[in-house]
Amino acid sequence: MKNLIQKYSFTLLALSLLIQFKLLAQDTFSIVAVDTVTGEIGSAGASCVGPIGGIGAFILSDVIEGIGGIHTQASWNATNQQNAHNKMLEGLSPQEIIDWLIINDAQGNPTVRQYGIVDLTRNGESAAYTGVNCLNYKNHVTGPGYSIQGNILLGQIIIDTMQTTFLNTSGPIADRLMATLQAAKIVGADTRCAVRGTSSQSGFVKVVRIGDGNTPYLQIVVPDTPIGTDPIDSLQTMFDNWKIAKFNTVDPFLSQIEINPDTIPANGTSQAVITILPKNNSDTLLASGKQIVLSNTGIGQLSSVIDLGDGTYESTITSPVAEGADTISVIVISGTDTVSIFWKAIVFYSNPVSISDNSVSPNDFHLYQNSPNPFNPSTKIKYTIPNVVESETKQSNFVTLKVYDVLGNEIATLVNEEKPAGTFEIEFDASGLSSGLYFYRLRVGDPETSSQNGQARQGFVETKKMIYLR
Known part of the structure; x- marks a missing residue:
């Protein structure tokens, strides 16, 4: 009889845990992000679930120091989460990890899963997945250095508001994540919490810096809240106290x-x-x-x-x-x-050779480091174009100076015209862009072009890095 009672009690406990995890099965709005300049990885989210495992919504977060971050949500599954972790350690890209998870879902049903993954080692490459059988409203959005995802949402407004806030908030990634959650603090953001008069029931913010080891730079978790208390407000209080504690550091x-x-x-x-x-x-x-x-x-x-x-x-x-x-x-x-x-x-x-309109032109191409660097919101870029002599005739040069983000996307064209020999300076204004690492590239002609007499003439290409810190 005693063994029977113990067996029955264990079955009830297992069933209770299963029900709790089912409650977690469809939920959540969250963001996972990296700062490609500082190497910080951030993770934040909230959900209308209580203290699952004692941590609530925090169960979906997995941050790997110096590598990247993974959010596994909707029908959360521990095996899928661990598999995603392992695949990131193996070096798979975010999209490759998701593709693998879809094919190898632990329960053979990837349509009820939602993932958001960002890779620091790949300059902020990101990918996300929302299964067709996740409960509505469901969606995700990705960009360089971030992935935002959610299900059982009030609507697209939650995703859009989070994205807009994250991209337009200045400061370190911790501040941006906290602001992003605040932007999503709309009653019923997770629709199940509308009856509670809150956006959600549990939430978290985590930031890991290179060298943190087992002690994250920031980790605040609200595993549960009473009816009428929004966990994002509780997180904000904890966040403010954390900031105060580090005020003299x-x-x-x-x-x-x-x-x-x-x-x-x-x-x-x-x-x-x-x-x-x-x-x-x-x-x-x-x-x-x-x-x-x-x-x-x-x-x-x-x-x-x-x-x-x-x-x-x-x-x-x-x-x-x-x-x-x-x-x-x-x-x-x-x-x-x-x-x-x-x-x-x-x-x-x-x-340097002194340059003026009537002076001797410089003899070498040169792209200078921008100044100031880091900058906010503008910086100056200087470059030198020498005389090009072909058949004893001075030639002008077609010059392009462009700015790119860390993924190679063209951000701005600063110069795109013929230029005489000389030293030039132009200002680049990054207002409206996200903080991070950018590249600027000077190209004069093609890497190798041919002159009119058929002789090859070497062009010039040089790229430098610059840092925009909002």
């Missing part, structure tokens, strides 16, 4: 180092001014009194660092007599914390 990604000018003569005496701005995770300058340690990769001479008393610090670097470049790194020591600032400053040492 140096943030390696929001702290900055600037150098002006970024190109100085290689004469052994010219100097560039280095400005260091230690900031917290609210993008606010910290109090003065920090110890700043500078290092450089080249042979320029760094001066001692001066505390300007307003939270900023200043130093100079003196050029060597040889042409080249220097990359300058910063370590900030604040109490017991030692933080390496993520950003670096680059200074070039050169002996």
Whole structure:
């Protein structure tokens, strides 16, 4: 009899858990995203389910440090989630992972699943899938560095609002994820919660940085809430408290180092001014009194660092007599914390030829590093076009200067015309674009073109990186 009772009790427990997971089976609005500049991976979502496994909606999130993030939702299945994790570790792309999951669904029914996957190692490549038998309203949207998905939603407005907010919110990825959830906080966003007077019942926000290990940079979870209390409000309170707790801590990604000018003569005496701005995770300058340690990769001479008393610090670097470049790194020591600032400053040492409308034209093509870099919202790009001599006749050059995102999509054409020899500068305004890494490419002619006399003439192509930080 005792064994029978134990067996019966176990069966009831298993049935109870099964029912709970069935309740989780169709739900949720969520976003998984990466920051290709900082290497951060973020995951956030909410659902009208209670404390499944003690964590509620958080059960759908899987973030792999330095690699990517996966959301498995709708009819959630632990085996499918683990398989997706394993396939990402194997190096499959987001779409390849989804294709594999559809073919190899743990229960042979992928039509009730919903996935969103973003890969940091592939410059933010993303993919999503919504099975035809997920409950309405259901949909997903993807873009460079993010995937947003949901089911049993109030309508497309939830997906659209989340996407618009994420793309137009400035700051670090943690702030953008929290704002994205707030935008979706509409009563009945997950329609089952309309009777509760809330958008959802449980929610979470998670951000992982490279080097976090088993301690995520941010992980806040609301596994359950009483009727009338929205978990997104609870998350916001937890998020605000987290921000306050880190108010006096140096943030390696929001702290900055600037150098002006970024190109100085290689004469052994010219100097560039280095400005260091230690900031917290609210993008606010910290109090003065920090110890700043500078290092450089080249042979320029760094001066001692001066505390300007307003939270900023200043130093100079003196050029060597040889042409080249220097990359300058910063370590900030604040109490017991030692933080390496993520950003670096680059200074070039050169002996440029003075250029004017009536002067001798330069002899070499050159695409300069944009300045400032990182920038917000605009930066200047300078390039040099030399004389091209063919059959003792000066030739103009057809020049294109274009900007691309990390996926190779063309963002802007800055120059597309014939240019005489000379040095030119143009401004690029990134207002309206997302923070991240961008590329700008200068092309003069084709990589190899033929002159009128049939002789091959080598063209010029050069690409450089720039960072837009909103």
